[in-house]
Amino acid sequence: MQDGGSLGIRLAELRIAIAGDLHGQWDRSDEQLLEQLAPDALLVVGDLSDGQPQIPARLAKLQLPMACILGNHDAGRDASGRTLQRQLDALADRHCGWNLRELHPPGVAVVGARPASAGGGFHLNKAALAVFGPLTLQQSADRITEAALRADPALPLILLAHCGPSGLGSAAADPCGRDWKQPACDWGDQDLALAIDQIRRHRPLPLVVFGHMHHRLKRGQGERLSHCVDRAGTAYLNTAFVPRHSSDEQGRPLRHFSWVEWRDGAIIELSHRWYDPDGSLRYRHTLMRADALQPC
Numbered sequence: 194m195q196d197g198g199s200l201g202i203r204l205a206e207l208r209i210a211i212a213g214d215l216h217g218q219w220d221r222s223d224e225q226l227l228e229q230l231a232p233d234a235l236l237v238v239g240d241l242s243d244g245q246p247q248i249p250a251r252l253a254k255l256q257l258p259m260a261c262i263l264g265n266h267d268a269g270r271d272a273s274g275r276t277l278q279r280q281l282d283a284l285a286d287r288h289c290g291w292n293l294r295e296l297h298p299p300g301v302a303v304v305g306a307r308p309a310s311a312g313g314g315f316h317l318n319k320a321a322l323a324v325f326g327p328l329t330l331q332q333s334a335d336r337i338t339e340a341a342l343r344a345d346p347a348l349p350l351i352l353l354a355h356c357g358p359s360g361l362g363s364a365a366a367d368p369c370g371r372d373w374k375q376p377a378c379d380w381g382d383q384d385l386a387l388a389i390d391q392i393r394r395h396r397p398l399p400l401v402v403f404g405h406m407h408h409r410l411k412r413g414q415g416e417r418l419s420h421c422v423d424r425a426g427t428a429y430l431n432t433a434f435v436p437r438h439s440s441d442e443q444g445r446p447l448r449h450f451s452w453v454e455w456r457d458g459a460i461i462e463l464s465h466r467w468y469d470p471d472g473s474l475r476y477r478h479t480l481m482r483a484d485a486l487q488p489c
Contacts, residue, residue: 244269
């Protein structure tokens with residue numbers, strides 16, 4: 194851990210890269226790109242694959258400070274929980290479900306929400322029950338809250354979830370709106386919403402990062418709203434740009450990362466960015482700047 198002076202310097206400027214739902218799209222090109230970009234930390238929101246071990250093993254070898262939460266796809270089709278447990282074992286303490294991970298450097302506190310969530314209020318699938326055991330909505334919210342309240346209050350706090358919280362809207366294009374079945378509805382996690390409310394009674398919560406609900410809506414309904422800021426000042430960022438490996442009109446490869454920049458502990462920019470594998474920024478979609486907040 195750094196001393197107070199050097200930590201203060203690191204907190205003055207903070208750049209965090211976020212990999213949305215991977216769905217198998219992570220390879221050496223992503224690792225080389227991160228070496229070029231040199232963000233201060235990496236967050237991964239889950240659905241690494243359908244339970245295959247390769248990506249968790251690659252992430253575990255990264256030298257970059259990182260935190261990860263597993264998603265519903267990471268259990269594969271294995272209701273016994275063994276596949277999910279192998280992912281957890283490979284990631285070790287990089288996985289922060291229901292737990293606190295303080296990254297020193299750069300000086301940021303990351304708290305994980307409920308692992309393996311598929312959204313839809315509150316539900317634990319068979320694999321999650323096998324690994325974590327039964328618990329109630331309130332117990333899950335309390336675990337998230339307790340982890341957040343252990344964080345150093347001097348550090349910026351990020352909640353890292355696979356599915357975002359309920360309460361961000363019920364239209365198909367809202368950050369956690371159900372788009373694949375009519376009628377559209379709020380598909381966010383109720384325990385995460387409850388935890389957010391509980392945490393903010395004790396300390397500020399500047400950012401909640403998640404994925405699961407893909408940006409391209411089903412049945413040609415357009416694209417999802419991927420961010421908003423609520424009345425309490427918490428920013429919400431859906432990073433599930435799927436597929437995150439793509440190409441431009443000339444067939445040149447592109448890699449997607451969401452991006453958060455902080456200054457003196459406050460968010461100054463949220464964006465989606467597409468890079469050439471050599472590190473050149475090709476496209477940037479600025480979602481939010483500190484002087485132009487969009488309320489939820």
